[in-house]
Amino acid sequence: MAKKTILIVDDSATMTLSVKSSLEMNGFTVQTASDGVQAMIKLKAGLKPDLIITDINMPNMGGLELIKNVKALPGYRFVPILTLTTESDSKKRDEGKKLGATGWLVKPVSGVDLVKVIKQVVPGA
Amino acid sequence: MLKSQPKPFPSVTGLAAIAVTSSLMLWLAPWAHEQFMPSWHVDLRVEMAVVLCVAFGGSSILTLLFKWLAKKKTFDDEWLMLAKHMPREQVVTEVREVAPFLDVMSKQLDGAVKETEHGVMGLINSLNTIHEVSQHQLQRIKASEESGIELATALRDKVMVDKQLGQILRMFIDKQQQDVEINLGRIKRLQEVKSLTTLVADISQVAKQTNILAVNAAVEAARAGDAGRGFAVLAAEIRELSNRTAGAAVSISLKIKTATEGIDEELLNATEVQERNSATGSMRKVIADVDGMQHRFAAASQSLQEIIEGVKAGHQDIVTGLSEALGQVQFQDVIRQRVAQVQKAQEELNDHLQSMADQLIDKPWDPQTMVTLRQRLDDQMASYVMQSQRETHQHVVGKTTPLADARPNIELF
Numbered sequence: 001m002a003k004k005t006i007l008i009v010d011d012s013a014t015m016t017l018s019v020k021s022s023l024e025m026n027g028f029t030v031q032t033a034s035d036g037v038q039a040m041i042k043l044k045a046g047l048k049p050d051l052i053i054t055d056i057n058m059p060n061m062g063g064l065e066l067i068k069n070v071k072a073l074p075g076y077r078f079v080p081i082l083t084l085t086t087e088s089d090s091k092k093r094d095e096g097k098k099l100g101a102t103g104w105l106v107k108p109v110s111g112v113d114l115v116k117v118i119k120q121v122v123p124g125a
Numbered sequence: 126m127l128k129s130q131p132k133p134f135p136s137v138t139g140l141a142a143i144a145v146t147s148s149l150m151l152w153l154a155p156w157a158h159e160q161f162m163p164s165w166h167v168d169l170r171v172e173m174a175v176v177l178c179v180a181f182g183g184s185s186i187l188t189l190l191f192k193w194l195a196k197k198k199t200f201d202d203e204w205l206m207l208a209k210h211m212p213r214e215q216v217v218t219e220v221r222e223v224a225p226f227l228d229v230m231s232k233q234l235d236g237a238v239k240e241t242e243h244g245v246m247g248l249i250n251s252l253n254t255i256h257e258v259s260q261h262q263l264q265r266i267k268a269s270e271e272s273g274i275e276l277a278t279a280l281r282d283k284v285m286v287d288k289q290l291g292q293i294l295r296m297f298i299d300k301q302q303q304d305v306e307i308n309l310g311r312i313k314r315l316q317e318v319k320s321l322t323t324l325v326a327d328i329s330q331v332a333k334q335t336n337i338l339a340v341n342a343a344v345e346a347a348r349a350g351d352a353g354r355g356f357a358v359l360a361a362e363i364r365e366l367s368n369r370t371a372g373a374a375v376s377i378s379l380k381i382k383t384a385t386e387g388i389d390e391e392l393l394n395a396t397e398v399q400e401r402n403s404a405t406g407s408m409r410k411v412i413a414d415v416d417g418m419q420h421r422f423a424a425a426s427q428s429l430q431e432i433i434e435g436v437k438a439g440h441q442d443i444v445t446g447l448s449e450a451l452g453q454v455q456f457q458d459v460i461r462q463r464v465a466q467v468q469k470a471q472e473e474l475n476d477h478l479q480s481m482a483d484q485l486i487d488k489p490w491d492p493q494t495m496v497t498l499r500q501r502l503d504d505q506m507a508s509y510v511m512q513s514q515r516e517t518h519q520h521v522v523g524k525t526t527p528l529a530d531a532r533p534n535i536e537l538f
Binding site for chain 2 (some may be wrong): 010012013014015017018021022025026046056057064085086087088089090093097101102103104105106107109110111112113115117118121
């Protein structure tokens with residue numbers, strides 16, 4: 001079975017590397033972006049991930065705006081999007097849900113739990 | 126250390142004393158004039174000058190008295206102490222120094238965050254190295270497993286063939302043994318021809334005796350003359366017959382001897398073959414040993430397979446442990462964000478102090494529009510993103526307002 005591809009969007013280098021390493025150890029192919037703008041560039045260039053994991057509070061384009069833009073992109077409407085953030089405000093969480101996020105994860109999240117969630121939201125993972 | 130500033134002259138205290146004393150003198154002077162110097166007519170200007178001089182002298186005495194009392198701490202009057210407080214300009218100067226001070230502290234925090242980032246990156250790289258080593262071990266084991274499987278498959282096929290060959294060989298060996306025993310039996314039975322030797326000896330004896338009888342018959346026939354002529358012929362025939370019988374017996378004896386010698390030789394050969402056939406026991410043992418070796422190899426393959434499965438499970442345990450560790454290092458990002466929020470609050474504090482300094486010097490102070498530090502502190506709650514930040518704030522300021530119910534850290538919509 002082909003490996004599933006995950007796009008990680010976070011402005012923290014340590015977060016990006018730690019999540020990337022954890023997911024690759026568990027058999028996933030991982031791409032990264034440092035903010036929403038970088039992520040949109042990659043998507044528009046043809047990257048079709050099976051899942052997007054994004055932070056919320058980022059420079060240039062935050063996670064909520066990224067969710068909105070991805071859902072509006074032709075062909076990407078049904079790509080599941082998980083947030084991985086320190087943001088615990090209920091209003092932002094509800095807004096994310098309204099915009100189409102698949103789930104809300106608050107840091108820190110263990111690698112084992114993250115993989116469990118991914119297997120729940122990505123068919124065939 | 127600040128230089129001491131010259132005291133303002135006259136001081137506020139002195140001016141207040143002058144005002145009080147002047148008012149008192151102006152009020153008392155007409156009464157005193159009327160009571161004590163009714164007949165003394167003095168010019169009003171002179172009178173006022175005298176009143177003011179007295180007021181000035183009196184106020185000076187009063188001022189010195191108050192200062193003496195303040196030194197002794199018997200009279201607490203903040204107006205008397207005002208000359209010892211920091212001047213406004215000095216306060217402003219100090220406040221202006223807050224910005225560079227906070228800037229240094231902010232850079233210290235940046236440095237601390239950078240160090241944690243550097244440490245975490247190193248840790249992540251070390252964890253990745255551990256995973257790579259485990260991965261290589263797993264690949265080596267998998268390569269061994271594939272070789273083992275190939276060997277096991279080949280061995281299994283060979284075992285099948287060997288078993289069939291072994292069965293055929295056993296059948297052949299058994300048949301061989303049977304044939305040998307049968308032949309041996311036959312040869313042993315042929316040895317009975319030896320018993321013919323005595324028979325031949327009997328025949329020779331009979332022939333010899335018959336010959337003797339024939340000779341005697343011939344002698345008697347000769348004695349009988351012409352009447353015995355026929356008997357003489359008969360005796361001659363019998364003698365011929367006995368001679369031929371003796372010759373045949375000799376011939377038979379020779380042939381029996383030859384046959385016996387041949388049979389003995391065959392018996393010897395057959396016996397030797399039978400003895401050699403005891404080596405089939407060794408062959409059977411070899412076949413059994415090969416079977417045993419195949420079984421042991423199959424058992425060893427099974428053990429190897431179990432070891433490989435154990436290594437695979439161990440590798441998965443390593444991956445699980447490493448994933449947990451990589452999740453733990455996310456604390457660094459949490460720290461980074463909390464430090465950033467504190468730095469932002471420091472900037473806001475600096476802005477507030479600079480604004481206060483401006484209002485001390487040249488900008489008008491409007492208490493209605495000014496945002497107090499207390500309000501700024503309360504507004505920090507809106508800028509927090511983490512539940513822990515809100516809880517810390519509430520705990521420090523002593524508020525008991527319940528926070529919104531915490532939602533789960535992992536929520537799928």
